[in-house]
Amino acid sequence: MFIKSHWLKLILALMIVGGVTLAFGCSKKEKATPTPTKVAATSTPAAGTPTPSGGDATRGKTVFAANCTVCHPDGKQGVGPSLIGVTTKLTTQQITTQIRNGKNVMPAFSTTQISDAQLADLLAYLATLK
Numbered sequence: 408m409f410i411k412s413h414w415l416k417l418i419l420a421l422m423i424v425g426g427v428t429l430a431f432g433c434s435k436k437e438k439a440t441p442t443p444t445k446v447a448a449t450s451t452p453a454a455g456t457p458t459p460s461g462g463d464a465t466r467g468k469t470v471f472a473a474n475c476t477v478c479h480p481d482g483k484q485g486v487g488p489s490l491i492g493v494t495t496k497l498t499t500q501q502i503t504t505q506i507r508n509g510k511n512v513m514p515a516f517s518t519t520q521i522s523d524a525q526l527a528d529l530l531a532y533l534a535t536l537k
């Protein structure tokens with residue numbers, strides 16, 4: 408009798424432990440996926456020609472495609488206004504403020520989303536929209 412209940416307890420304990428490890432295994436898997444946001448921001452300056460402050464319009468086009476084209480399709484009017492010739496209308500500072508702080512419907516973009524180097528590239532690209 409004693410032995411029987413002892414085994415029963417052991418089996419029960421094993422089942423509980425098994426359940427706990429299963430649950431842990433699942434939660435670990437869920438946590439493993441989302442993080443690669445910062446990598447893109449830091450790895451970009453390595454590519455392309457060395458233009459420290461000038462910015463690279465070709466790389467800027469990629470930044471624009473990833474963040475802006477949804478509302479400013481190819482720089483044209485969409486949800487947001489047309490950005491054709493925007494660099495002749497607004498100063499670099501005004502455009503930077505617009506991107507960093509957002510305005511009304513337009514969201515703000517932090518340095519984690521668009522690094523300072525990428526912003527310089529983006530500004531170079533905006534200057535090509537004519």
Ligand code: HEC
Nearest residue numbers: 474475478486487488493502505506510511512513514516
């Ligand atoms: C969710 C849509 C949306 C996204 C994404 C977006 N914008 Fe905008 N943008 C707008 C809207 C709407 C305005 C007009 C804001 C206002 O003045 O009310 C605007 C305005 C601007 C202006 C000012 C234009 C002017 O003539 O005053 C600039 C510059 C600009 N956006 C650049 C960008 C850049 C660069 C990006 C990507 C980093 C971007 N936007 C992403 C919606 C967006």
